[in-house]
Amino acid sequence: MLFWVVCMLALAWPLAVVAAAAAAAAAAAAAAAAAEVQQPSTDGLPGHHDMASDALLQWVRNNGGQVHVAVRHVPGRGRGTYAAWDLAPGDILASIPVELVYAANYSLGLGFESAGPTLVLDMTEPTSFWQPYFSSLPKPGQVLSKELIPQPYLPIIQDENTEAAIRLLQDNIEHYCRLLQPAFVKLQLEANVTHCAHGTALLSTRTFSYNSQEVLLPIVDLANHDNACLHTHRVEPCDVAKGNKQREEGLPAPEIPASFASGVVIPAEPQDKEVTAACSNKEKSQQRAGSCRANLNPKQSRGVSGICIVWRAETVVAKGGELCNNYGLLLQDNTVLQYGFLQAGDIALELSMLDRPEHSQKFEEVWDKPKSTWGQPLPHKFTGTAQDVETEVQRLSTRLAALKARDAAVASIETHSDDPGGRILAMLLEWRQQRLRAIELEMQRLAALREEMRLDAIDEL
Numbered sequence: 408m409l410f411w412v413v414c415m416l417a418l419a420w421p422l423a424v425v426a427a428a429a430a431a432a433a434a435a436a437a438a439a440a441a442a443e444v445q446q447p448s449t450d451g452l453p454g455h456h457d458m459a460s461d462a463l464l465q466w467v468r469n470n471g472g473q474v475h476v477a478v479r480h481v482p483g484r485g486r487g488t489y490a491a492w493d494l495a496p497g498d499i500l501a502s503i504p505v506e507l508v509y510a511a512n513y514s515l516g517l518g519f520e521s522a523g524p525t526l527v528l529d530m531t532e533p534t535s536f537w538q539p540y541f542s543s544l545p546k547p548g549q550v551l552s553k554e555l556i557p558q559p560y561l562p563i564i565q566d567e568n569t570e571a572a573i574r575l576l577q578d579n580i581e582h583y584c585r586l587l588q589p590a591f592v593k594l595q596l597e598a599n600v601t602h603c604a605h606g607t608a609l610l611s612t613r614t615f616s617y618n619s620q621e622v623l624l625p626i627v628d629l630a631n632h633d634n635a636c637l638h639t640h641r642v643e644p645c646d647v648a649k650g651n652k653q654r655e656e657g658l659p660a661p662e663i664p665a666s667f668a669s670g671v672v673i674p675a676e677p678q679d680k681e682v683t684a685a686c687s688n689k690e691k692s693q694q695r696a697g698s699c700r701a702n703l704n705p706k707q708s709r710g711v712s713g714i715c716i717v718w719r720a721e722t723v724v725a726k727g728g729e730l731c732n733n734y735g736l737l738l739q740d741n742t743v744l745q746y747g748f749l750q751a752g753d754i755a756l757e758l759s760m761l762d763r764p765e766h767s768q769k770f771e772e773v774w775d776k777p778k779s780t781w782g783q784p785l786p787h788k789f790t791g792t793a794q795d796v797e798t799e800v801q802r803l804s805t806r807l808a809a810l811k812a813r814d815a816a817v818a819s820i821e822t823h824s825d826d827p828g829g830r831i832l833a834m835l836l837e838w839r840q841q842r843l844r845a846i847e848l849e850m851q852r853l854a855a856l857r858e859e860m861r862l863d864a865i866d867e868l
């Protein structure tokens with residue numbers, strides 16, 4: 408039933424946009440509705456299509472890239488990448504010309520705190536080459552990472568260094584956002600800190616390293632993280648044939664509904680009235696209708712270097728199976744604070760990085776990830792002499808008592824206006840409960856280990 412409603416919306420959309428062309432506010436509403444447009448998969452793959460993701464696929468193909476995965480929304484899982492056919496190790500998942508990556512711009516200063524506000528400015532440029540990519544990115548309010556945690560929530564983390572690092576990061580974003588104020592004003596936009604923080608959050612949650620630069624990598628950045636994931640991407644010639652099943656076996660490219668491949672994309676962050684207003688002003692001044700819609704079929708393809716970032720399967724994946732990515736081994740605080748999501752499964756029962764004995768107490772190392780072999784599903788368990796184990800039990804017990812002592816105060820923290828729906832608050836509180844449980848479990852494990860050591864010692868007498 409719902410499918411029919413959204414399909415009708417899809418058909419009605421071009422008319423709605425024409426009718427609303429005069430009124431910026433109405434156009435914003437139509438664009439917001441269009442952004443929600445989805446269509447069920449009809450090719451046997453799970454979930455739904457969405458217009459922005461399919462427009463991105465089309466843009467990559469039009470610019471010399473290959474995409475052999477489908478991008479779909481699956482209820483309860485969100486957006487992800489799925490195998491369009493049965494895959495074997497070495498098969499190409501996507502091949503992205505390096506001209507299509509967006510490099511973080513550090514002209515204002517070092518770090519994502521400076522490059523984020525610049526990205527926000529770039530995203531408001533309706534004629535940007537990257538507009539089809541920008542339009543596919545999560546909207547403000549959809550990324551819940553550290554850049555966007557309201558400061559009254561910080562006591563939930565209850566780790567002095569981490570809290571101070573988040574405050575400093577947010578202050579820096581504000582600083583760079585102010586520096587860009589003249590550029591924002593020129594575009595008739597407000598240099599809004601939340602908006603700037605969203606830019607930084609996009610970079611810090613989605614960048615890859617390429618050629619000693621930090622870049623946003625279309626398509627590959629749509630794959631969901633999995634600690635056990637093995638698929639890899641590396642720099643290769645674009646015309647590489649090995650593993651190209653589409654070419655070798657004549658398989659059809661992943662489906663894109665005809666109405667989604669129409670060649671028009673909505674500028675990024677369509678629900679932002681300011682952007683739409685700036686677009687319509689620009690249209691007036693340039694006397695050129697449609698200048699706020701990025702062209703999906705640029706006349707000149709950018710893929711001229713012949714160098715691609717090629718993403719390949721490392722394992723067998725059946726058609727319809729989800730294709731994951733690996734951002735390195737991540738514990739629960741790594742994903743909650745740095746990427747804005749809680750992982751499901753046994754990782755929730757493991758100590759968070761900031762509760763581990765190997766976690767650095769140096770301020771500048773507060774975001775370090777666990778040092779472990781790439782691809783290894785779980786971090787090493789603490790071990791040592793009987794005395795080491797005893798010391799570790801004491802340390803954990805002190806930490807547990809400190810957390811419990813502040814539980815009541817933390818529970819009384821109220822939803823902040825910068826956290827509509829309280830999603831960040833709920834995530835932080837759930838993680839805190841998982842932390843308490845993980846510490847208790849680790850203390851039980853160490854108690855058993857100590858008992859084993861005691862019995863072994865008796866045996867040896």
Ligand SMILES: *[C@@H]1O[C@H](CO)[C@@H](O)[C@H](O)[C@H]1NC(C)=O
Nearest residue numbers: 510512513514515525528590
């Ligand atoms: C980086 O940003 C600066 C200032 O905003 C701009 O002048 C420059 O062209 C940008 N660099 C690139 C490579 O886009």
Ligand SMILES: *[C@@H]1O[C@H](CO)[C@@H](O)[C@H](O)[C@H]1NC(C)=O
Nearest residue numbers: 547548597599600601602679
């Ligand atoms: C800042 O921008 C965000 C995202 O565009 C918006 O939701 C929020 O209302 C804005 N805040 C202010 C104070 O204008």
